[in-house]
Amino acid sequence: MGAPIDPQARARLHHCPAPAKLNLFLHVTGRRADGYHLLQSVFQLIDHGDTLHFDLRGDGRIVRTSDVPGVPAESDLIVRALHALRGEYERRHGRPPPGIDVAIDKRLPMGGGLGGGSSDAATALMAANHLWQAGLSDAELMVLGLPLGADIPFFLFGRTAFAEGVGEALRAVDGPDCxxxxxxxxxxxxxxxxxxxxxxxxxxxxxxxxxxxxxxxxxxxxxxxxxxxxxxxxxxxxxxxxxxxxxxxxxxxxxxxxxxxxxxxxxxxxxxxxxxxxxxxxxxxxxxxxxxxxxxxxxxxxxxxx
The missing domain is CATH 3.30.70.890 (GHMP kinase, C-terminal domain)
Known part of the structure; x- marks a missing residue:
């Protein structure tokens, strides 16, 4: 028989990657009546990004334990995404999930076009969905994340993608090996x-x-x-x-x-x-x-x- 499972291992998920993306091209093809621009692009993930660490807590609170200069916790996409997932969890299960601490090792610059905030939020959704055993599929997480940021669905989609619409209509493509x-x-x-x-x-x-x-x-x-x-x-x-x-x-x-x-x-x-x-x-x-x-x-x- 194997070694017994450490119960604490089920209460944390550390060293979670939140990779950057590159737009291999980005075309603006029009504008919707609501002002949103219609785009075409190919999103490429790269192996450089932020790292997030998650620990469950007993009081039900969602707490960002790291300071991010210029980004108050209440407006952080990570925190907003976790609140959205908590709301969906409560609707499905009839009770709130455990609380969660989030620590961030920030490497990606803000305003860099690399999707750092959206990538962090997507990683948070994947990690909390796992730790809470919320049971949402990738497609359901994508629907949950889209109102928060148009790039979040891509990071949840999780592979090189041809994107259209405002960036949410995604189809897998083969990108360059480079x-x-x-x-x-x-x-x-x-x-x-x-x-x-x-x-x-x-x-x-x-x-x-x-x-x-x-x-x-x-x-x-x-x-x-x-x-x-x-x-x-x-x-x-x-x-x-x-x-x-x-x-x-x-x-x-x-x-x-x-x-x-x-x-x-x-x-x-x-x-x-x-x-x-x-x-x-x-x-x-x-x-x-x-x-x-x-x-x-x-x-x-x-x-x-x-």
Whole structure:
């Protein structure tokens, strides 16, 4: 017989990854009557991100135990997501779940276009769904997360995805097998400032999923596909973003991710990515990361089910 299961192991889930995402391209194809922009993009997970730690508590409270500068706990997407899941748990089970403590090792910058807050919230939903034994499927968690943030469903979807609508209509695609160098230009770009700019391109012709997939099959994927329609506005409003794009373009097809500010470029090997990372000017923070095919929380939760 195996060793007895530590009952405390069922009351905590530590070292939970919340990976960043890159928008391999981002097209704005229109605007809905309610003001939301219609997008097309491919979201790519990478192996660099925040790490979260969860511990159940007996008093029913949801407590963020780490300080996040500039983000009060009550407005943190993590806390809001856990409150939403608690409400759904109560509707299904007729009683509240246990309380939960959340600690965060924050690595991703705010206003970087990497989806850090949404990724944290998605990891929190997956972890609490497991610890509380709430019983929601991934699809149900995606519905729960969408009102909180349009990127949350992607992180719950958990693999490279072709996204449409406001970013919630997702279909799995094969992305490039490569490494990225990501440069943080040292500015935080507010999404609203980009989407409300009068000169933002809002009428890019829609593509099909096969357009992207065919490019992956037939061409050098490191040369990139499409463009980021938000980049021209962001580089005009935030000169450090323009400087980072220009510098990194000296090594390949560099572009901004999301609404900015981070800039990335793909490389075929870790060694090549590391060589470029070492040359990034000291005024910027830079790191390398591998493309991921699947969200690492999926494997972690499978292990903890055993």
């Amino acid at each position: 490494w990225y160098v990501v440069v943080e230009p040292g500015v935080s770009v507010p999404t609203a400032a980009i989407f409300t700019a009068p000169d933002l391109t809002r009428n890019t012709k829609p593509i099909t999923i096969s357009d992207f997939s065919r490019t992956q099959d037939e061409q050098d994927t490191l040369s990139g596909f499409g463009k980021n329609d938000l980049q021209d506005v962001a580089t005009r409003l935030f000169p450090p973003v323009a400087e980072a794009v220009e510098w990194l373009s000296g090594y390949g097809a560099a572009r901004m991710t999301g609404s900015g500010a981070c800039v990335f470029c793909a490389f075929s090997s870790e060694q090549e990515a590391e060589r470029v990372r070492k040359q990034v000017p000291a005024r910027w923070k830079a790191w390398k990361a591998k493309a991921l095919n699947q969200h690492p929380m999926k494997s972690l939760l499978q292990i903890n089910e055993l």
